[in-house]
Amino acid sequence: MIIQKQKVLEINNTIKKIIKLPQKNSSFKSFKLQKMQVSNPSNSFDEMAQKYKNAKELPIFKDIIEFTMLQTIGDLKGLKVLDLACDEGNNCRIMRKKGASEVLGVDISPEMIDLAESSEKSIPLGCKYLVHDASTLEKMGEFDLVVAIYLLNYAQTKGELRKFCEVAYKNLKKGGRFIGFNDNPFHKGGLSSELKKYGFTKESPEIGRKEGDPIKYTFYLKDGSEFSFDDYWLSPKTYEDVFKETGFEDFKWEGPFLDDSLTKEERDKYDVYMANPPGIGFSMKKMA
Numbered sequence: 001m002i003i004q005k006q007k008v009l010e011i012n013n014t015i016k017k018i019i020k021l022p023q024k025n026s027s028f029k030s031f032k033l034q035k036m037q038v039s040n041p042s043n044s045f046d047e048m049a050q051k052y053k054n055a056k057e058l059p060i061f062k063d064i065i066e067f068t069m070l071q072t073i074g075d076l077k078g079l080k081v082l083d084l085a086c087d088e089g090n091n092c093r094i095m096r097k098k099g100a101s102e103v104l105g106v107d108i109s110p111e112m113i114d115l116a117e118s119s120e121k122s123i124p125l126g127c128k129y130l131v132h133d134a135s136t137l138e139k140m141g142e143f144d145l146v147v148a149i150y151l152l153n154y155a156q157t158k159g160e161l162r163k164f165c166e167v168a169y170k171n172l173k174k175g176g177r178f179i180g181f182n183d184n185p186f187h188k189g190g191l192s193s194e195l196k197k198y199g200f201t202k203e204s205p206e207i208g209r210k211e212g213d214p215i216k217y218t219f220y221l222k223d224g225s226e227f228s229f230d231d232y233w234l235s236p237k238t239y240e241d242v243f244k245e246t247g248f249e250d251f252k253w254e255g256p257f258l259d260d261s262l263t264k265e266e267r268d269k270y271d272v273y274m275a276n277p278p279g280i281g282f283s284m285k286k287m288a
């Protein structure tokens with residue numbers, strides 16, 4: 001009972017802290033306060049915002065995830081970008097520095113957005129941020145590019161995945177692209193303890209995996225602490241069907257790609273990751 005009350009309080013606080021309006025001179029559509037659904041409060045990214053920020057110092061984020069994202073995007077110059085599940089804004093800042101003309105980052109966690117905004121305050125780049133559930137976001141503008149790094153794997157059902165995809169679709173201009181990085185649905189189940197050398201492990205049912213089964217990620221930080229959270233498995237077919245049903249074209253699983261500026265010795269360290277990648281990129285297009 002106490003735990004339930006605590007959870008309700010957390011959710012209420014989340015709702016109260018919601019909605020930071022884009023600034024007036026932004027071309028993003030102005031935004032009305034609306035009741036937000038907290039689709040995944042149990043993951044409680046608020047509580048682990050700083051820890052996740054620290055985890056992103058693990059080389060894997062730069063060497064594979066960021067590299068795959070940038071390779072998949074290509075030239076960012078002049079692009080208007082919407083980053084769904086932007087967490088503390090690292091990718092928003094990277095994309096802005098690579099030439100994106102505008103970047104709006106959206107995340108369900110107010111603590112994550114606080115971190116993003118304090119980075120923006122210390123080094124202003126003109127990135128805008130908004131606390132909102134990415135599955136219920138309205139049309140914020142006509143973006144050239146929508147990015148979702150580790151968001152789609154929070155969908156527990158085909159219906160939830162469709163909501164994320166519809167939000168991406170309606171926010172894209174014709175010919176715009178939806179790209180991202182995700183838990184790899186082709187990755188085999190079980191406990192992947194061999195990944196610990198990269199600073200994390202992944203665990204999901206080994207046999208008879210079903211749609212919506214949880215995948216537990218545990219991160220191991222330099223200071224000896226660790227933290228865990230769940231996302232969810234949906235089959236590659238479910239992903240591919242939903243992308244198509246939403247109206248996207250030219251869908252491709254991408255990579256993952258390993259930073260080609262690394263030395264051979266550095267690249268060799270990713271042997272286990274690359275042999276059975278736990279994460280994978282994707283890209284698709286809204287018809288012109």
Ligand SMILES: C[S@@+](CC[C@H](N)C(=O)[O-])C[C@H]1O[C@@H](n2cnc3c(N)ncnc32)[C@H](O)[C@@H]1O
Pocket residue numbers: 039040045046084085086087088091106107108109112132133134135148149150151154
């Ligand atoms: C594993 S982190 C990934 C963040 C980031 N994109 C990255 O590159 O690492 C997951 C993020 O997704 C956010 N998130 C989870 N469900 C969400 C939802 N429905 N809408 C918006 N953000 C969500 C969490 O708050 C958290 O910041």
